[in-house]
Amino acid sequence: MERRAFLKAAMASTVAAATMKPGRLSAGWFQADSLQVWSCGGLAEAMNPANRIYEQKTGIKIQYTGAFAAALGKSLQGSAVTDVFAGRVLKLAKSLKAAKKMIYFRPLCFTEYVLITPPGNPAGIKSVEDLARPGVPVILPLGASPPGGDAVMGILKKAKIDQAVLKNAIRMETCVIKMMPAIIAGEGKASIVERRLTRMVRYEGKVDVIPIPETLFPPGPLTFTIGVMKYAKDRPLADDYVQFMCSDEVQAIFERQGFIPAASEKGRMLIEKLGVKDV
Amino acid sequence: MSESDVKLKVRNILPWIRRATQAGMLAVLGQWSFYGIFRCPFLVPFVDCQNCPVITCWGRITTLFWGFWLFLPLSAILFGRAFCGWLCPGGLVNQMIGKIAIFKLRTRNPLLKIAPLGLGVGLAVALFLWLGYHNPRSMVPIRVGEFWSAIRLSFEHASPFWLTRTFVVLGLVAAGLIVANLWCRFACPTGGLMELVRRIALFRVFKTSACNDCNACLRVCEMGTRPDEVNCTNCGDCLKICPVDAIQFGRKTK
Numbered sequence: 001m002e003r004r005a006f007l008k009a010a011m012a013s014t015v016a017a018a019t020m021k022p023g024r025l026s027a028g029w030f031q032a033d034s035l036q037v038w039s040c041g042g043l044a045e046a047m048n049p050a051n052r053i054y055e056q057k058t059g060i061k062i063q064y065t066g067a068f069a070a071a072l073g074k075s076l077q078g079s080a081v082t083d084v085f086a087g088r089v090l091k092l093a094k095s096l097k098a099a100k101k102m103i104y105f106r107p108l109c110f111t112e113y114v115l116i117t118p119p120g121n122p123a124g125i126k127s128v129e130d131l132a133r134p135g136v137p138v139i140l141p142l143g144a145s146p147p148g149g150d151a152v153m154g155i156l157k158k159a160k161i162d163q164a165v166l167k168n169a170i171r172m173e174t175c176v177i178k179m180m181p182a183i184i185a186g187e188g189k190a191s192i193v194e195r196r197l198t199r200m201v202r203y204e205g206k207v208d209v210i211p212i213p214e215t216l217f218p219p220g221p222l223t224f225t226i227g228v229m230k231y232a233k234d235r236p237l238a239d240d241y242v243q244f245m246c247s248d249e250v251q252a253i254f255e256r257q258g259f260i261p262a263a264s265e266k267g268r269m270l271i272e273k274l275g276v277k278d279v
Numbered sequence: 280m281s282e283s284d285v286k287l288k289v290r291n292i293l294p295w296i297r298r299a300t301q302a303g304m305l306a307v308l309g310q311w312s313f314y315g316i317f318r319c320p321f322l323v324p325f326v327d328c329q330n331c332p333v334i335t336c337w338g339r340i341t342t343l344f345w346g347f348w349l350f351l352p353l354s355a356i357l358f359g360r361a362f363c364g365w366l367c368p369g370g371l372v373n374q375m376i377g378k379i380a381i382f383k384l385r386t387r388n389p390l391l392k393i394a395p396l397g398l399g400v401g402l403a404v405a406l407f408l409w410l411g412y413h414n415p416r417s418m419v420p421i422r423v424g425e426f427w428s429a430i431r432l433s434f435e436h437a438s439p440f441w442l443t444r445t446f447v448v449l450g451l452v453a454a455g456l457i458v459a460n461l462w463c464r465f466a467c468p469t470g471g472l473m474e475l476v477r478r479i480a481l482f483r484v485f486k487t488s489a490c491n492d493c494n495a496c497l498r499v500c501e502m503g504t505r506p507d508e509v510n511c512t513n514c515g516d517c518l519k520i521c522p523v524d525a526i527q528f529g530r531k532t533k
Contacts, residue, residue, distance in 0.1 A: 044334060044422045065424030068320075068332050071436040080432075145419055175320070175416035178330040 041088025105227030123189035132164035139188030147221035154218035196258035320420035359480030364512030377459035402471030
Protein backbone atom coordinates (compact mmCIF):
# COMPACT_ATOMS: atom_id res chain seq x y z
CA MET A 1 0.00 0.00 0.00
CA GLU A 2 1.25 3.43 -0.85
CA ARG A 3 1.89 5.91 1.92
CA ARG A 4 -0.80 8.30 0.63
CA ALA A 5 -3.41 5.52 0.52
CA PHE A 6 -2.37 4.36 3.98
CA LEU A 7 -2.76 7.86 5.45
CA LYS A 8 -6.17 8.31 3.79
CA ALA A 9 -7.37 4.97 5.14
CA ALA A 10 -6.08 5.77 8.62
CA MET A 11 -7.80 9.16 8.62
CA ALA A 12 -11.07 7.70 7.36
CA SER A 13 -10.92 4.95 10.00
CA THR A 14 -10.33 7.47 12.79
CA VAL A 15 -13.29 9.58 11.72
CA ALA A 16 -15.47 6.49 11.34
CA ALA A 17 -14.48 5.13 14.75
CA ALA A 18 -15.15 8.47 16.43
CA THR A 19 -18.51 8.74 14.71
CA MET A 20 -19.61 5.17 15.44
CA LYS A 21 -18.81 5.32 19.11
CA PRO A 22 -21.91 6.99 20.50
CA GLY A 23 -21.41 10.54 21.49
CA ARG A 24 -17.67 10.65 20.93
CA LEU A 25 -17.85 13.67 18.71
CA SER A 26 -20.76 15.41 20.37
CA ALA A 27 -19.08 15.05 23.76
CA GLY A 28 -16.40 17.27 22.35
CA TRP A 29 -18.92 20.07 21.94
CA PHE A 30 -19.10 20.52 25.69
CA GLN A 31 -16.43 21.34 28.23
CA ALA A 32 -17.67 18.87 30.84
CA ASP A 33 -17.98 15.13 30.35
CA SER A 34 -20.67 14.69 32.98
CA LEU A 35 -23.75 16.47 34.21
CA GLN A 36 -25.22 16.32 37.69
CA VAL A 37 -29.00 16.01 37.54
CA TRP A 38 -31.38 15.91 40.49
CA SER A 39 -35.08 15.22 40.39
CA CYS A 40 -37.77 14.71 42.97
CA GLY A 41 -41.42 13.87 43.23
CA GLY A 42 -41.51 10.51 41.46
CA LEU A 43 -39.79 11.15 38.13
CA ALA A 44 -37.16 8.42 38.45
CA GLU A 45 -38.96 5.82 36.31
CA ALA A 46 -39.08 8.27 33.39
CA MET A 47 -35.74 10.00 33.98
CA ASN A 48 -33.73 6.77 34.04
CA PRO A 49 -34.47 5.64 30.46
CA ALA A 50 -34.27 9.23 29.21
CA ASN A 51 -30.83 9.63 30.80
CA ARG A 52 -29.63 6.41 29.20
CA ILE A 53 -30.65 7.70 25.76
CA TYR A 54 -28.90 11.02 26.39
CA GLU A 55 -25.74 9.24 27.47
CA GLN A 56 -25.80 7.07 24.37
CA LYS A 57 -26.34 10.04 22.10
CA THR A 58 -23.79 12.39 23.58
CA GLY A 59 -21.30 10.29 25.52
CA ILE A 60 -21.94 12.58 28.49
CA LYS A 61 -22.30 10.79 31.83
CA ILE A 62 -25.43 11.77 33.74
CA GLN A 63 -24.88 11.64 37.49
CA TYR A 64 -28.49 11.27 38.46
CA THR A 65 -30.01 11.45 41.91
CA GLY A 66 -33.76 11.06 42.28
CA ALA A 67 -35.74 11.26 45.48
CA PHE A 68 -39.27 10.53 46.53
CA ALA A 69 -41.05 13.77 47.54
CA ALA A 70 -39.42 17.17 47.42
CA ALA A 71 -36.37 16.22 49.46
CA LEU A 72 -33.77 17.41 47.00
CA GLY A 73 -35.62 20.67 46.49
CA LYS A 74 -35.33 21.36 50.19
CA SER A 75 -31.62 20.58 50.05
CA LEU A 76 -31.17 22.97 47.14
CA GLN A 77 -32.93 25.69 49.07
CA GLY A 78 -30.20 25.12 51.63
CA SER A 79 -26.59 24.62 50.66
CA ALA A 80 -26.76 21.72 48.18
CA VAL A 81 -25.76 22.25 44.54
CA THR A 82 -26.47 20.54 41.23
CA ASP A 83 -26.33 21.42 37.52
CA VAL A 84 -29.93 20.65 36.57
CA PHE A 85 -32.98 20.19 38.79
CA ALA A 86 -36.30 18.67 37.77
CA GLY A 87 -38.63 19.31 40.64
CA ARG A 88 -42.24 19.02 41.62
CA VAL A 89 -44.50 21.93 42.59
CA LEU A 90 -44.27 25.17 40.62
CA LYS A 91 -43.76 27.18 43.79
CA LEU A 92 -40.47 25.34 44.43
CA ALA A 93 -39.06 26.27 41.01
CA LYS A 94 -40.19 29.86 41.48
CA SER A 95 -38.63 30.10 44.93
CA LEU A 96 -35.32 28.67 43.67
CA LYS A 97 -35.41 31.22 40.86
CA ALA A 98 -36.29 34.04 43.26
CA ALA A 99 -33.37 33.01 45.44
CA LYS A 100 -31.20 33.25 42.30
CA LYS A 101 -30.16 29.60 42.67
CA MET A 102 -31.93 28.59 39.45
CA ILE A 103 -31.23 30.45 36.20
CA TYR A 104 -34.43 29.43 34.42
CA PHE A 105 -37.00 26.65 34.32
CA ARG A 106 -39.32 25.09 31.77
CA PRO A 107 -42.50 23.04 32.20
CA LEU A 108 -41.58 19.33 32.02
CA CYS A 109 -44.75 17.36 32.67
CA PHE A 110 -47.82 17.07 34.87
CA THR A 111 -49.24 14.35 37.05
CA GLU A 112 -52.85 13.32 37.55
CA TYR A 113 -54.68 11.39 40.21
CA VAL A 114 -56.78 8.29 39.66
CA LEU A 115 -58.83 5.86 41.70
CA ILE A 116 -57.44 2.36 41.86
CA THR A 117 -59.25 -0.83 42.82
CA PRO A 118 -58.29 -4.51 42.89
CA PRO A 119 -58.73 -6.29 39.54
CA GLY A 120 -62.43 -6.63 38.72
CA ASN A 121 -63.32 -3.71 41.03
CA PRO A 122 -65.09 -5.90 43.65
CA ALA A 123 -66.67 -2.93 45.48
CA GLY A 124 -68.09 -1.46 42.26
CA ILE A 125 -66.30 1.88 42.66
CA LYS A 126 -67.29 4.33 39.92
CA SER A 127 -66.37 7.71 41.35
CA VAL A 128 -64.60 9.36 44.26
CA GLU A 129 -67.94 9.65 46.05
CA ASP A 130 -68.13 5.84 46.22
CA LEU A 131 -65.16 5.86 48.64
CA ALA A 132 -67.55 7.36 51.19
CA ARG A 133 -70.11 4.56 50.87
CA PRO A 134 -70.46 2.88 54.28
CA GLY A 135 -68.45 -0.30 54.55
CA VAL A 136 -66.07 0.22 51.62
CA PRO A 137 -62.61 -0.57 52.99
CA VAL A 138 -60.14 1.95 51.64
CA ILE A 139 -56.39 2.34 52.19
CA LEU A 140 -55.08 5.88 51.96
CA PRO A 141 -51.47 7.05 51.66
CA LEU A 142 -52.08 9.87 54.10
CA GLY A 143 -48.83 9.28 55.94
CA ALA A 144 -46.79 9.73 52.75
CA SER A 145 -44.45 12.69 52.74
CA PRO A 146 -45.69 15.93 51.14
CA PRO A 147 -47.20 16.37 48.66
CA GLY A 148 -48.30 12.70 48.59
CA GLY A 149 -50.71 12.45 51.52
CA ASP A 150 -51.74 16.11 51.41
CA ALA A 151 -52.83 15.86 47.77
CA VAL A 152 -55.10 12.86 48.42
CA MET A 153 -56.63 14.63 51.41
CA GLY A 154 -57.09 17.72 49.22
CA ILE A 155 -59.09 15.69 46.69
CA LEU A 156 -61.32 14.22 49.41
CA LYS A 157 -61.88 17.64 50.96
CA LYS A 158 -62.77 19.22 47.62
CA ALA A 159 -65.29 16.41 47.07
CA LYS A 160 -66.58 17.11 50.61
CA ILE A 161 -66.29 13.47 51.58
CA ASP A 162 -63.10 13.53 53.67
CA GLN A 163 -64.69 12.63 57.01
CA ALA A 164 -66.83 9.83 55.57
CA VAL A 165 -63.85 8.32 53.72
CA LEU A 166 -61.64 8.54 56.80
CA LYS A 167 -64.23 6.39 58.60
CA ASN A 168 -63.79 3.76 55.87
CA ALA A 169 -59.99 3.85 56.02
CA ILE A 170 -58.68 0.53 57.28
CA ARG A 171 -55.09 1.71 57.10
CA MET A 172 -53.06 4.87 56.58
CA GLU A 173 -49.96 4.07 54.57
CA THR A 174 -46.66 5.91 54.72
CA CYS A 175 -45.55 4.90 51.22
CA VAL A 176 -47.65 4.76 48.05
CA ILE A 177 -45.43 2.14 46.45
CA LYS A 178 -45.68 -0.08 49.52
CA MET A 179 -49.46 0.45 49.54
CA MET A 180 -50.05 -0.92 46.02
CA PRO A 181 -49.76 -4.67 46.85
CA ALA A 182 -52.46 -4.29 49.53
CA ILE A 183 -54.85 -2.95 46.89
CA ILE A 184 -53.84 -5.58 44.33
CA ALA A 185 -54.45 -8.30 46.94
CA GLY A 186 -57.89 -6.88 47.69
CA GLU A 187 -57.10 -5.96 51.27
CA GLY A 188 -58.35 -2.47 50.49
CA LYS A 189 -61.06 -2.08 47.85
CA ALA A 190 -59.95 1.33 46.64
CA SER A 191 -57.39 4.09 46.97
CA ILE A 192 -56.22 7.25 45.27
CA VAL A 193 -52.78 7.40 43.64
CA GLU A 194 -51.03 9.19 40.82
CA ARG A 195 -51.44 7.51 37.44
CA ARG A 196 -47.66 7.03 37.26
CA LEU A 197 -47.93 4.39 40.01
CA THR A 198 -50.19 2.29 37.80
CA ARG A 199 -47.57 2.41 35.02
CA MET A 200 -44.70 1.04 37.08
CA VAL A 201 -43.58 -2.28 35.64
CA ARG A 202 -44.43 -4.19 38.79
CA TYR A 203 -47.98 -2.81 39.04
CA GLU A 204 -49.00 -2.21 35.43
CA GLY A 205 -52.23 -4.03 34.58
CA LYS A 206 -52.64 -5.29 38.14
CA VAL A 207 -55.22 -2.74 39.29
CA ASP A 208 -58.32 -1.24 37.72
CA VAL A 209 -57.94 2.48 37.08
CA ILE A 210 -60.79 4.98 37.23
CA PRO A 211 -60.24 8.66 36.31
CA ILE A 212 -60.95 11.43 38.80
CA PRO A 213 -62.35 14.76 37.50
CA GLU A 214 -59.60 17.36 37.18
CA THR A 215 -61.69 19.86 39.08
CA LEU A 216 -60.92 17.92 42.27
CA PHE A 217 -57.13 18.01 41.83
CA PRO A 218 -55.21 20.32 44.15
CA PRO A 219 -53.13 22.46 41.73
CA GLY A 220 -49.91 22.53 43.78
CA PRO A 221 -48.47 19.04 43.23
CA LEU A 222 -49.53 18.67 39.57
CA THR A 223 -46.60 20.49 37.99
CA PHE A 224 -43.08 19.29 37.28
CA THR A 225 -40.49 21.70 35.93
CA ILE A 226 -36.90 21.33 34.82
CA GLY A 227 -34.37 24.09 35.23
CA VAL A 228 -30.71 24.97 34.98
CA MET A 229 -29.07 25.92 38.25
CA LYS A 230 -26.58 28.72 38.63
CA TYR A 231 -24.04 26.11 39.69
CA ALA A 232 -24.05 24.48 36.24
CA LYS A 233 -20.40 23.90 35.38
CA ASP A 234 -21.10 23.74 31.64
CA ARG A 235 -24.06 25.94 30.78
CA PRO A 236 -24.37 24.85 27.10
CA LEU A 237 -24.42 21.21 28.26
CA ALA A 238 -27.09 21.91 30.89
CA ASP A 239 -29.16 23.82 28.30
CA ASP A 240 -28.80 20.95 25.84
CA TYR A 241 -29.93 18.42 28.44
CA VAL A 242 -33.01 20.49 29.36
CA GLN A 243 -33.83 20.87 25.67
CA PHE A 244 -33.47 17.10 25.25
CA MET A 245 -35.82 16.37 28.19
CA CYS A 246 -38.43 18.63 26.61
CA SER A 247 -38.07 17.00 23.16
CA ASP A 248 -40.82 14.85 21.67
CA GLU A 249 -38.68 11.73 22.06
CA VAL A 250 -38.36 12.10 25.84
CA GLN A 251 -41.81 13.54 26.38
CA ALA A 252 -43.14 10.27 24.93
CA ILE A 253 -41.28 8.43 27.70
CA PHE A 254 -42.95 10.60 30.32
CA GLU A 255 -46.34 9.85 28.78
CA ARG A 256 -45.63 6.11 28.82
CA GLN A 257 -44.78 6.39 32.52
CA GLY A 258 -48.14 7.94 33.31
CA PHE A 259 -47.33 11.65 33.19
CA ILE A 260 -48.96 14.29 31.00
CA PRO A 261 -46.14 15.65 28.81
CA ALA A 262 -45.78 19.43 28.81
CA ALA A 263 -45.44 19.24 25.03
CA SER A 264 -48.84 17.58 24.58
CA GLU A 265 -52.09 19.41 23.85
CA LYS A 266 -53.33 18.73 27.37
CA GLY A 267 -49.96 19.78 28.74
CA ARG A 268 -50.12 23.10 26.91
CA MET A 269 -53.60 23.66 28.31
CA LEU A 270 -52.32 22.95 31.83
CA ILE A 271 -49.37 25.30 31.34
CA GLU A 272 -51.83 28.10 30.68
CA LYS A 273 -54.29 27.06 33.38
CA LEU A 274 -51.66 26.65 36.10
CA GLY A 275 -49.46 29.51 34.93
CA VAL A 276 -46.32 27.43 34.50
CA LYS A 277 -44.24 30.24 33.09
CA ASP A 278 -40.79 31.43 34.00
CA VAL A 279 -41.51 35.12 34.34
CA MET B 280 -1.01 -39.40 54.86
CA SER B 281 -3.20 -40.81 57.64
CA GLU B 282 -6.84 -39.95 58.16
CA SER B 283 -6.00 -37.91 61.25
CA ASP B 284 -3.40 -35.94 59.29
CA VAL B 285 -6.01 -35.08 56.64
CA LYS B 286 -8.46 -34.09 59.38
CA LEU B 287 -5.86 -31.84 60.96
CA LYS B 288 -5.03 -30.25 57.63
CA VAL B 289 -8.70 -29.57 56.89
CA ARG B 290 -9.18 -28.06 60.34
CA ASN B 291 -6.15 -25.83 59.83
CA ILE B 292 -7.37 -24.41 56.53
CA LEU B 293 -11.01 -24.15 57.60
CA PRO B 294 -10.69 -20.61 59.02
CA TRP B 295 -9.21 -19.47 55.71
CA ILE B 296 -12.04 -21.08 53.78
CA ARG B 297 -14.48 -19.30 56.07
CA ARG B 298 -12.85 -15.93 55.50
CA ALA B 299 -12.86 -16.51 51.74
CA THR B 300 -16.54 -17.44 51.88
CA GLN B 301 -17.31 -14.33 53.92
CA ALA B 302 -15.42 -12.19 51.41
CA GLY B 303 -17.38 -13.78 48.56
CA MET B 304 -20.67 -13.16 50.34
CA LEU B 305 -19.61 -9.58 51.02
CA ALA B 306 -19.46 -9.17 47.25
CA VAL B 307 -22.89 -10.76 46.81
CA LEU B 308 -24.82 -9.38 49.78
CA GLY B 309 -22.68 -6.41 50.79
CA GLN B 310 -24.39 -3.73 48.71
CA TRP B 311 -27.81 -4.85 49.90
CA SER B 312 -26.63 -4.90 53.53
CA PHE B 313 -25.24 -1.39 53.39
CA TYR B 314 -28.36 -0.10 51.61
CA GLY B 315 -30.37 -1.73 54.40
CA ILE B 316 -28.63 0.32 57.04
CA PHE B 317 -28.02 3.61 55.23
CA ARG B 318 -30.62 3.97 52.48
CA CYS B 319 -33.57 1.74 53.36
CA PRO B 320 -36.48 4.12 54.03
CA PHE B 321 -38.30 1.65 56.27
CA LEU B 322 -37.65 1.20 59.96
CA VAL B 323 -36.99 -2.54 59.56
CA PRO B 324 -34.76 -3.16 56.54
CA PHE B 325 -34.65 -6.29 54.34
CA VAL B 326 -38.34 -7.19 54.78
CA ASP B 327 -40.14 -4.84 52.39
CA CYS B 328 -37.69 -4.82 49.49
CA GLN B 329 -40.27 -6.02 46.96
CA ASN B 330 -42.28 -2.83 47.58
CA CYS B 331 -39.43 -0.40 48.05
CA PRO B 332 -39.13 2.91 46.19
CA VAL B 333 -35.30 2.75 46.17
CA ILE B 334 -34.91 1.34 42.68
CA THR B 335 -31.14 0.96 42.65
CA CYS B 336 -30.87 -1.35 45.66
CA TRP B 337 -29.86 -4.91 44.78
CA GLY B 338 -32.45 -6.31 47.13
CA ARG B 339 -35.04 -4.50 45.04
CA ILE B 340 -33.79 -4.95 41.50
CA THR B 341 -32.65 -8.54 41.71
CA THR B 342 -34.24 -11.67 43.09
CA LEU B 343 -31.83 -11.40 46.02
CA PHE B 344 -34.69 -10.55 48.35
CA TRP B 345 -36.69 -13.70 47.66
CA GLY B 346 -33.58 -15.82 47.32
CA PHE B 347 -32.29 -14.68 50.69
CA TRP B 348 -35.45 -15.37 52.65
CA LEU B 349 -35.80 -18.80 51.02
CA PHE B 350 -32.16 -19.62 51.61
CA LEU B 351 -32.10 -18.58 55.27
CA PRO B 352 -34.45 -21.32 56.59
CA LEU B 353 -32.65 -23.88 54.42
CA SER B 354 -29.31 -22.88 55.90
CA ALA B 355 -30.82 -23.12 59.40
CA ILE B 356 -32.11 -26.63 58.76
CA LEU B 357 -28.72 -27.75 57.49
CA PHE B 358 -26.24 -25.81 59.63
CA GLY B 359 -28.13 -23.86 62.32
CA ARG B 360 -26.74 -20.38 62.82
CA ALA B 361 -23.97 -20.83 60.26
CA PHE B 362 -25.29 -17.84 58.27
CA CYS B 363 -23.98 -15.53 61.01
CA GLY B 364 -20.50 -17.02 61.03
CA TRP B 365 -20.02 -17.83 57.38
CA LEU B 366 -22.19 -15.64 55.18
CA CYS B 367 -23.46 -12.44 56.84
CA PRO B 368 -21.56 -9.34 55.61
CA GLY B 369 -22.50 -7.57 58.83
CA GLY B 370 -21.05 -10.51 60.74
CA LEU B 371 -17.75 -10.13 58.89
CA VAL B 372 -17.62 -6.40 59.67
CA ASN B 373 -18.37 -7.07 63.33
CA GLN B 374 -15.73 -9.80 63.50
CA MET B 375 -13.12 -7.52 61.99
CA ILE B 376 -13.98 -4.76 64.46
CA GLY B 377 -13.92 -7.36 67.23
CA LYS B 378 -10.28 -8.18 66.44
CA ILE B 379 -9.27 -4.86 67.99
CA ALA B 380 -11.93 -4.78 70.71
CA ILE B 381 -10.78 -3.92 74.21
CA PHE B 382 -12.79 -6.68 75.88
CA LYS B 383 -13.15 -9.99 74.10
CA LEU B 384 -15.37 -11.39 76.86
CA ARG B 385 -14.40 -14.97 76.08
CA THR B 386 -15.26 -16.18 79.51
CA ARG B 387 -18.24 -17.57 81.40
CA ASN B 388 -20.11 -15.55 83.99
CA PRO B 389 -23.75 -14.99 84.98
CA LEU B 390 -23.99 -11.67 83.11
CA LEU B 391 -22.82 -13.19 79.84
CA LYS B 392 -25.33 -15.97 80.35
CA ILE B 393 -28.27 -13.58 80.25
CA ALA B 394 -26.83 -10.99 77.83
CA PRO B 395 -27.78 -13.02 74.70
CA LEU B 396 -31.39 -12.40 75.68
CA GLY B 397 -30.74 -9.08 73.94
CA LEU B 398 -31.00 -11.03 70.67
CA GLY B 399 -34.57 -11.84 71.62
CA VAL B 400 -35.26 -8.22 72.48
CA GLY B 401 -33.85 -7.11 69.11
CA LEU B 402 -36.02 -9.69 67.33
CA ALA B 403 -39.13 -8.68 69.29
CA VAL B 404 -38.61 -4.98 68.49
CA ALA B 405 -38.09 -5.74 64.79
CA LEU B 406 -41.18 -7.98 64.64
CA PHE B 407 -43.28 -5.36 66.43
CA LEU B 408 -42.23 -2.60 64.03
CA TRP B 409 -42.63 -4.81 60.99
CA LEU B 410 -45.84 -6.71 61.68
CA GLY B 411 -47.49 -4.71 64.42
CA TYR B 412 -46.60 -1.24 63.24
CA HIS B 413 -46.67 -1.91 59.44
CA ASN B 414 -43.00 -1.03 59.09
CA PRO B 415 -43.52 2.69 58.37
CA ARG B 416 -41.47 4.57 55.82
CA SER B 417 -39.61 7.07 57.94
CA MET B 418 -37.09 8.56 55.57
CA VAL B 419 -37.57 10.29 52.24
CA PRO B 420 -36.00 7.64 50.04
CA ILE B 421 -33.21 8.65 47.74
CA ARG B 422 -34.42 6.39 44.97
CA VAL B 423 -31.50 6.74 42.57
CA GLY B 424 -28.16 8.26 43.28
CA GLU B 425 -24.47 7.93 43.91
CA PHE B 426 -23.81 5.96 47.04
CA TRP B 427 -22.14 8.41 49.40
CA SER B 428 -24.01 11.55 48.37
CA ALA B 429 -27.28 9.57 48.61
CA ILE B 430 -26.35 8.46 52.13
CA ARG B 431 -25.72 12.07 53.10
CA LEU B 432 -29.12 13.07 51.71
CA SER B 433 -30.76 10.11 53.47
CA PHE B 434 -29.58 11.36 56.83
CA GLU B 435 -30.57 14.91 55.91
CA HIS B 436 -34.19 13.95 55.20
CA ALA B 437 -34.79 11.19 57.74
CA SER B 438 -37.33 11.33 60.54
CA PRO B 439 -36.23 11.07 64.18
CA PHE B 440 -37.47 7.43 64.19
CA TRP B 441 -35.20 6.48 61.29
CA LEU B 442 -32.26 8.38 62.75
CA THR B 443 -32.80 6.68 66.11
CA ARG B 444 -32.86 3.18 64.63
CA THR B 445 -29.84 3.88 62.44
CA PHE B 446 -27.74 5.43 65.19
CA VAL B 447 -28.72 2.63 67.61
CA VAL B 448 -27.57 0.01 65.10
CA LEU B 449 -24.38 1.90 64.18
CA GLY B 450 -23.74 2.64 67.84
CA LEU B 451 -24.02 -1.01 68.80
CA VAL B 452 -21.74 -2.01 65.92
CA ALA B 453 -19.24 0.66 67.00
CA ALA B 454 -19.53 -0.62 70.58
CA GLY B 455 -17.91 -3.74 69.15
CA LEU B 456 -14.66 -1.81 69.58
CA ILE B 457 -15.20 -2.13 73.31
CA VAL B 458 -16.93 -5.53 73.55
CA ALA B 459 -16.04 -7.88 70.72
CA ASN B 460 -18.97 -8.75 68.42
CA LEU B 461 -21.44 -6.97 70.66
CA TRP B 462 -24.03 -6.58 67.89
CA CYS B 463 -23.90 -10.21 66.76
CA ARG B 464 -23.81 -11.65 70.28
CA PHE B 465 -26.32 -9.49 72.09
CA ALA B 466 -28.53 -7.43 69.72
CA CYS B 467 -28.95 -8.64 66.12
CA PRO B 468 -32.61 -9.47 65.29
CA THR B 469 -31.61 -11.88 62.50
CA GLY B 470 -29.20 -13.54 64.92
CA GLY B 471 -32.07 -13.79 67.40
CA LEU B 472 -34.22 -15.50 64.79
CA MET B 473 -31.42 -17.91 63.89
CA GLU B 474 -30.76 -18.58 67.57
CA LEU B 475 -34.39 -19.63 68.02
CA VAL B 476 -34.16 -22.25 65.29
CA ARG B 477 -30.52 -23.32 65.46
CA ARG B 478 -31.35 -26.51 67.39
CA ILE B 479 -33.11 -27.97 64.35
CA ALA B 480 -29.80 -28.13 62.47
CA LEU B 481 -28.92 -31.45 60.87
CA PHE B 482 -25.20 -30.74 60.98
CA ARG B 483 -23.36 -28.85 63.67
CA VAL B 484 -20.14 -28.38 65.57
CA PHE B 485 -20.56 -30.10 68.93
CA LYS B 486 -18.72 -31.35 72.00
CA THR B 487 -18.38 -35.05 72.64
CA SER B 488 -18.39 -36.76 76.02
CA ALA B 489 -14.60 -36.44 76.02
CA CYS B 490 -14.94 -32.73 76.80
CA ASN B 491 -13.17 -31.85 80.04
CA ASP B 492 -14.49 -28.27 80.25
CA CYS B 493 -11.06 -26.76 79.78
CA ASN B 494 -12.68 -23.90 77.80
CA ALA B 495 -9.90 -23.77 75.22
CA CYS B 496 -12.65 -23.49 72.59
CA LEU B 497 -14.25 -20.56 74.42
CA ARG B 498 -10.97 -18.68 74.40
CA VAL B 499 -10.66 -18.78 70.59
CA CYS B 500 -14.34 -18.18 69.80
CA GLU B 501 -15.15 -14.78 68.27
CA MET B 502 -18.67 -15.12 69.64
CA GLY B 503 -17.37 -15.99 73.13
CA THR B 504 -19.17 -19.30 73.34
CA ARG B 505 -18.61 -23.05 73.18
CA PRO B 506 -19.72 -25.53 70.51
CA ASP B 507 -23.47 -26.06 70.25
CA GLU B 508 -24.21 -23.50 72.95
CA VAL B 509 -26.00 -20.15 72.69
CA ASN B 510 -24.34 -17.94 70.03
CA CYS B 511 -22.46 -20.84 68.41
CA THR B 512 -22.46 -20.13 64.67
CA ASN B 513 -20.80 -23.39 63.62
CA CYS B 514 -17.88 -21.36 62.34
CA GLY B 515 -15.49 -24.21 63.11
CA ASP B 516 -12.68 -22.04 64.52
CA CYS B 517 -12.58 -24.26 67.61
CA LEU B 518 -12.23 -27.56 65.76
CA LYS B 519 -8.45 -27.53 65.80
CA ILE B 520 -8.00 -26.18 69.29
CA CYS B 521 -9.38 -28.92 71.55
CA PRO B 522 -6.56 -30.65 73.46
CA VAL B 523 -8.59 -33.85 73.84
CA ASP B 524 -10.18 -33.76 70.38
CA ALA B 525 -13.64 -33.50 71.89
CA ILE B 526 -15.04 -31.15 69.23
CA GLN B 527 -16.57 -32.69 66.15
CA PHE B 528 -18.59 -31.56 63.16
CA GLY B 529 -21.48 -33.59 61.75
CA ARG B 530 -24.67 -35.23 62.95
CA LYS B 531 -24.85 -35.17 66.71
CA THR B 532 -26.07 -38.47 68.04
CA LYS B 533 -27.39 -38.54 71.59
